[in-house]
Amino acid sequence: MxxxxxxxxxxxxxxxxxxxxxxxxxxxxxxxxxxxxxxxxxxxxxxxxxxxxxxxxxxxxxxxxxxxxxxxxxxxxxxxxxxxxxYWEWRRQHQRGMRAAQEDGFTTLERSQRCRVYVSNVVPGFFQTAEYATALMRSITEFQGTPDDVAEAVEARVARSRFLYEGNHRFAVLVEEWVLRARIGSAETMAGQLGHLLAVMPLPSVSLGVIPMTVNRGLWPLEAFYLFDEKHVSVETLTAEVNVSRPSEVADYIRAFGELQKLAVYGVKARALITSAIDALG
CATH class of the missing domain: 1.10.260.40 (lambda repressor-like DNA-binding domains)
Incomplete structure (x- = not known):
């Protein structure tokens, strides 16, 4: 790697x-x-x-x-x-607010047919509810000290979900179980977000796997990354978005995604983990 x-x-x-x-x-x-x-x-x-x-x-x-x-x-x-x-710093991207960056992400998804995603921190943007996205982007804006256009940015982020229903887009998503347990916003916000994951799981365009916290890991938890077709990878760090296009490095991320897939559970078992996370909210 x-x-x-x-x-x-x-x-x-x-x-x-x-x-x-x-x-x-x-x-x-x-x-x-x-x-x-x-x-x-x-x-x-x-x-x-x-x-x-x-x-x-x-x-x-x-x-x-x-x-x-x-x-x-x-x-x-x-x-x-x-x-x-x-290498594009978040503060540079968000110097006039977050909406423009969300619209750029919309364009990237529109041009991609196959999107493979691994997240170890938060629910991926195209799966987010408006309430979850608002709580998350509010905290990001406060941490970065960038202009507050959260309402407009959330609207642009939620608009990405259209690709789950339109065109020939395919989304293979791997989520660490911790993401289901990490409370972003209120308990009601998290319950709504987790319920939304259950709702999108049956879509023909979606394959959602959850990596249990108790699994015997063959590959350690990684930074969140989005693999678009087999052309480039967007890696999310605390301070920047890193865009990887060198074939050898793209191949590393493809390999990593394959290894992480082996750790995930799907279908009934994945739904059980999501439902358990909802129940834990009390």
Whole structure:
């Protein structure tokens, strides 16, 4: 398994820095000469080549102009923007509120036919009730200190559930039993959320497995991740969304999902765990 979910972003940033370094060498320029041509301090060239800082579009244009590589500007800018989208801090996403990020998630689901999800923390967004989503997103907003547009964000999040009923979308979801027991909002909110899980389980588009807390684990609990088709994975950490697209890392998550599936129970046994969690609410 990869040592860190952000390794794709780091590797891509290093690859971009290497391309820029090669352009400088091919042009026969030292780092100091390139800095002089671009009007920069020499340390800026060193930081860029060491992949220590993001590279602005204007910096890429200046670099290519100084090295005679103007024909590569568009490709390098595209590569740079892709790098920055791999590791996307939540506070950056939510700097104007949470609604925009929820709408982006809507678009991703719309374009995906098969979605495999593993959650160890909360119910996945497309399964959430409005009350559960409100309680969860309220706490996220307070923790991050970002603008409060919870009502609008909840509306956008709940809208994702349409894909459970429309089109050829398929959702294979694995939930740690702890998620059923972790109270988000009031007891009534949790009861409604758990009841909603029971309601969506029979849908043809849904496969819902629950990993019991008592199972003898072959694979440890992981961070929540969403695997879209077999193209990319969105990994959710405390501070950021990490988008993984390197084939070798995507393959790791596919393998992990398969191992986690072996731990889960389905059908009657899964319903029993959900019902037990409802009963425990008193």
């Amino acid at each position: 990869s040592s860190s979910p952000s390794s794709s972003a780091r590797a891509a940033r290093v690859a971009l820095a290497s391309r820029l370094s090669d352009l400088r060498k091919d042009a026969g320029l030292t780092g100091r000469e390139l800095a002089l041509a671009c009007g920069w301090h020499p340390s800026k060239v060193s930081r860029i080549q060491a992949a220590k800082v993001p590279v602005a579009d204007a910096d890429l244009r200046a670099w290519c102009a100084a090295t005679g590589a103007g024909d590569q500007v568009a490709d390098l800018i595209a590569a740079s923007r892709a790098v920055e989208s791999m």
